[in-house]
Amino acid sequence: MGSKSLKMIDSMFKSYKIEKRFGKKIKSFEPGGIVFEDDSILSSDLTIFIPASAGHTVLKNSDIPLTEAGFIKIDESCLVTGTENVYAAGDIAAIEGPEWKAKQGHIAELMGKQAAYNIIMKESGSSKRKSYKEHINILCIMDTGNGAAFVFRNGKRAFAIPMPWLGHLVKRGWGQYAQLTKRGIIPRFPGL
Numbered sequence: 001m002g003s004k005s006l007k008m009i010d011s012m013f014k015s016y017k018i019e020k021r022f023g024k025k026i027k028s029f030e031p032g033g034i035v036f037e038d039d040s041i042l043s044s045d046l047t048i049f050i051p052a053s054a055g056h057t058v059l060k061n062s063d064i065p066l067t068e069a070g071f072i073k074i075d076e077s078c079l080v081t082g083t084e085n086v087y088a089a090g091d092i093a094a095i096e097g098p099e100w101k102a103k104q105g106h107i108a109e110l111m112g113k114q115a116a117y118n119i120i121m122k123e124s125g126s127s128k129r130k131s132y133k134e135h136i137n138i139l140c141i142m143d144t145g146n147g148a149a150f151v152f153r154n155g156k157r158a159f160a161i162p163m164p165w166l167g168h169l170v171k172r173g174w175g176q177y178a179q180l181t182k183r184g185i186i187p188r189f190p191g192l
């Protein structure tokens, strides 16, 4: 997210009394919290664990080429490494890019669209290909229930903007818009 954005998010966390732990391995999950390698405890009423560094177990039993972390190796056209007609898009694939790269919903969608385009091009004998790499950015509205923070980063800029009360409505509105347009109930604005 960039150092400026992290500072803002840090103060946001503090205002919500959200504690953080960095650089410590998790030892175990207990009913009342999370225990770290140094036996320190982060108390919690509800623990949700998102294993960002482990691929899907289904892949482990396949012959699909995987990174050490267990994500599918692809080239920038989303073609699975070492194959001629297998494509992978979204979180399941290992994406390449700057060190701040993040797997996000809009990147997954873009990869899906580009994989479809690249399949059509290949099948029609064209050498044209689209790459997901140049579109990597971070674009996120972090909803806090009574507001939000807008976070953006690309190769040139990185910032976070607090959006008191309005941010929550924007995020909710976006959710409704995304659902209704995906289901074809209302048309999409071009490019959005």
Ligand SMILES: Cc1cc2nc3c(=O)[nH]c(=O)nc-3n(C[C@H](O)[C@H](O)[C@H](O)COP(=O)(O)OP(=O)(O)OC[C@H]3O[C@@H](n4cnc5c(N)ncnc54)[C@H](O)[C@@H]3O)c2cc1C
Binding pocket: 050, 058, 089, 090, 091, 092, 103, 104, 105, 106, 107, 108, 139, 140, 141, 142
């Ligand atoms: C807490 C959280 C917040 C996030 N916030 C944002 C955000 O604000 N903006 C943003 O852009 N991105 C956000 N993301 C990231 C975004 O959700 C993902 O990048 C995106 O959903 C990836 O889409 P996908 O289709 O690749 O995978 P998924 O959305 O994970 O879809 C995979 C699907 O496969 C199904 N599946 C799994 N195993 C099997 C199986 N064996 N057989 C059949 N089906 C199976 C799953 O049920 C799931 O429906 C967030 C992610 C998390 C976890």
